[in-house]
Amino acid sequence: MRLGHLHLDPTMTDFAAEPHPPRMLRRMTRARRFRRQLVPYLYLLPAVACFVIWIYEPLAQAFVLSFQQWNLLPTAPKTWVGLDNYRNIFDLPKFWQALGNTWYYLVGLLPLAVLLPLVIALFTQDLPPRSRNLYRALIFVPMIVPPVVAAAVWRWLLDPSHGILNLGLQGLGTKPIGFLSDPDLALWTITFITGWKLIGFATLILSAANAAIDESLVEAARLDGASKWEIIRDIRLPLLSPTLMLLILMVVLLGAQWSFSYIHVLTEGGPLGSTTNIYYLLWQFGFGSLSVGWSSASAVILFVGFGLLAAALFALKAKVTFHDD
Amino acid sequence: MKTTLLAVAVALSATAALAQSMPAEVTEPVTITFYNYNLASAGNGADATRKMIAEFEAAHPNIHVEGVPVQPQDIATRLQADIVAGQSVDLVQMPFAALGFAAENLGAVALEDIVPAEELAGHFEGMVPNGLELGRLNGKTYGLAYTFSTPVLFYNADLFRKAGLDPDQPPATWAELKEAALKIKASTDALPLATGIYGPTALDWLMQGVINSNGGAVINADRTEMTFASPEAIEAIAMLRDLAQEGITENLSITAQMEGMAAGNTAMYLQTSAIQGYLVKGATGNFELRAAAMPAFGDKPVKPSNSGSALSLHSTDPVKQRAAWELMKYLTSERGYTIITSEIGYLPLRPSIVNDPEYLGEWVKAHPLVQPNLAQLEKLAPYVPLPGPNYLQIGISMMDAMEMATFGNDDNVAGILTEAQERTQRLMP
Numbered sequence: 039m040r041l042g043h044l045h046l047d048p049t050m051t052d053f054a055a056e057p058h059p060p061r062m063l064r065r066m067t068r069a070r071r072f073r074r075q076l077v078p079y080l081y082l083l084p085a086v087a088c089f090v091i092w093i094y095e096p097l098a099q100a101f102v103l104s105f106q107q108w109n110l111l112p113t114a115p116k117t118w119v120g121l122d123n124y125r126n127i128f129d130l131p132k133f134w135q136a137l138g139n140t141w142y143y144l145v146g147l148l149p150l151a152v153l154l155p156l157v158i159a160l161f162t163q164d165l166p167p168r169s170r171n172l173y174r175a176l177i178f179v180p181m182i183v184p185p186v187v188a189a190a191v192w193r194w195l196l197d198p199s200h201g202i203l204n205l206g207l208q209g210l211g212t213k214p215i216g217f218l219s220d221p222d223l224a225l226w227t228i229t230f231i232t233g234w235k236l237i238g239f240a241t242l243i244l245s246a247a248n249a250a251i252d253e254s255l256v257e258a259a260r261l262d263g264a265s266k267w268e269i270i271r272d273i274r275l276p277l278l279s280p281t282l283m284l285l286i287l288m289v290v291l292l293g294a295q296w297s298f299s300y301i302h303v304l305t306e307g308g309p310l311g312s313t314t315n316i317y318y319l320l321w322q323f324g325f326g327s328l329s330v331g332w333s334s335a336s337a338v339i340l341f342v343g344f345g346l347l348a349a350a351l352f353a354l355k356a357k358v359t360f361h362d363d
Numbered sequence: 364m365k366t367t368l369l370a371v372a373v374a375l376s377a378t379a380a381l382a383q384s385m386p387a388e389v390t391e392p393v394t395i396t397f398y399n400y401n402l403a404s405a406g407n408g409a410d411a412t413r414k415m416i417a418e419f420e421a422a423h424p425n426i427h428v429e430g431v432p433v434q435p436q437d438i439a440t441r442l443q444a445d446i447v448a449g450q451s452v453d454l455v456q457m458p459f460a461a462l463g464f465a466a467e468n469l470g471a472v473a474l475e476d477i478v479p480a481e482e483l484a485g486h487f488e489g490m491v492p493n494g495l496e497l498g499r500l501n502g503k504t505y506g507l508a509y510t511f512s513t514p515v516l517f518y519n520a521d522l523f524r525k526a527g528l529d530p531d532q533p534p535a536t537w538a539e540l541k542e543a544a545l546k547i548k549a550s551t552d553a554l555p556l557a558t559g560i561y562g563p564t565a566l567d568w569l570m571q572g573v574i575n576s577n578g579g580a581v582i583n584a585d586r587t588e589m590t591f592a593s594p595e596a597i598e599a600i601a602m603l604r605d606l607a608q609e610g611i612t613e614n615l616s617i618t619a620q621m622e623g624m625a626a627g628n629t630a631m632y633l634q635t636s637a638i639q640g641y642l643v644k645g646a647t648g649n650f651e652l653r654a655a656a657m658p659a660f661g662d663k664p665v666k667p668s669n670s671g672s673a674l675s676l677h678s679t680d681p682v683k684q685r686a687a688w689e690l691m692k693y694l695t696s697e698r699g700y701t702i703i704t705s706e707i708g709y710l711p712l713r714p715s716i717v718n719d720p721e722y723l724g725e726w727v728k729a730h731p732l733v734q735p736n737l738a739q740l741e742k743l744a745p746y747v748p749l750p751g752p753n754y755l756q757i758g759i760s761m762m763d764a765m766e767m768a769t770f771g772n773d774d775n776v777a778g779i780l781t782e783a784q785e786r787t788q789r790l791m792p
Contacts (some may be wrong), residue, residue: 107752109468109752110443111443111447111468114468126753126756126789126790129786130786131763132760132763156490160440198619199623199628213602219613219614219615219616219619221770221771298544306563308616309614309770310614310766310767310770310771311763312762313768314765325440325757326759327434327756327759328439328440328443328755329752329755329756331755332756
């Protein structure tokens, strides 16, 4: 316990120096020492309490609820059903479909939320400051549009019969495309909208990281005759790698969650379950059909799955990132 | 000291006595809430419901009604949340599928327990008996039958003419419907058929009507076994799949279906008669809207399912109970049903008003559109609610499988339904 060694009380040494402290005094010392040892924990208490109340306690409850059948009603009994909830969920084709879709969402989001912003950040770096700021501000705007508003606007744009995109396509002589009603397309449409919302945020982060790179390194490379591409490949990319890994981590762990509002407003998981993902399914179990047991069981599955994924990503992050110390 | 105690005891017993009986009238101003799903809809019913509330308030100056719009699929959830939060929930337009849940868990009051027997019998006089029966659980009325609708085949007579079809001879069977639809497809740009069978708001109510009409059922009579993979049900879904494969119908959201029909871009639309008001508004000055009965399977009898709601009373305060009961009486009166039928499109559960010139008489003559719906009132097969705590999961899983079998890439309708039936059977209580 390292915390116990914090010498917060300067009087402590005075007592220790006394050769034969009287009995009373020794007891006081013990009490004071205890108090001294307690203080750092008291400082930690608010933070720990927040974690326990808002994160660990609900998490523990979710574990318990995942073995129960309950309909959210305080007056209704919670019935212990053992592993039934898990069995029912694994039995459900929609669960596996949602799991697969979650994977597609992640794969689809990575180029939009990492690769494209990286390219934009690198290529706007050399623009004159004024146009660079304007350009980046324009890219950032989707980020501050509320998700539900963005979803509603996209629905109008993509509408098969009177959406502007389809009117344009019809003008070119093609048949209207059901961006949100064709099961083969709907998932990619929602992935695109989610990614479009994220581009601004990712560009901002990457631009900041890019601007923080020590210019003298770039200067030195230039003097040595390195080309623009060589500077990007050998200097900028390695130095951006911690930020890139952070972004990848965020997109992988949170990306499917970010698509929630678009799924809810635009497709409600359809057509034929093609746009549902594990988060949306979990929500539908819990609040669509008030089955807390099912919802908690899928939350536990999700927690374990993403926990493992996060551990793997952190290990990878430690391995592949490069720091300019 | 003794006197104070006594006074308190008397006061307490007085409140206890009050809590048991409802006053004969409301003498002081009172506000009640009315959770209503027609209020939550865009065109269909919100205006008419507001109009009824205003008329009622004018007649009962002491009672103020606060309408709370809620989507039908959210009603149980919303009530649950509001009751837990301590909000006052007085009167609810409760979908029949949720009525059992409301009585067991949400404190719906049986009318027999609070309304004097004579008054209750007097009000029930003239109402459709099958309708009233649907609101009874264990012999008590937990829901007063309110809005009923049946599936109706709306069609665009102009598009029929354009395709060389006779609008006076709408398709009566699914086979005739396919034939007509192919002609429409060949000669117009319109979508031949939209249906409200699938979608989050429909669950299985319209599907039950389709499968019942082919002699099947999604669940057996004593509600212990799922039967939606029976040969009759498979045949019905295979027929729908055939329509989808032919490009006659598409998997559209309910908004897209309604907009398409109202804009004149869809030739036929099988959907609840409750959207009649919305479609009439769209059709006026645009095209001629007509309606036919739900299509039959060959010469088997059509068994349209009813969708609908009952009014359930949740107040615990006797004065509010009286106020809510007065509103219930008004909404289900001759005058109430005149507005409900003519402005929304639900069935009049007091059939005598149909020919009464004081109420619907003139309107029905001017709007033959409502006739198929009225005719179906006699053939109604009540919607069978799915049982147990997992009823929604069962319904959703079943409808997911049927939707997949209709619109998906796999031709094996029987296989999909059989697998889903086995799976949902395991969720039965």
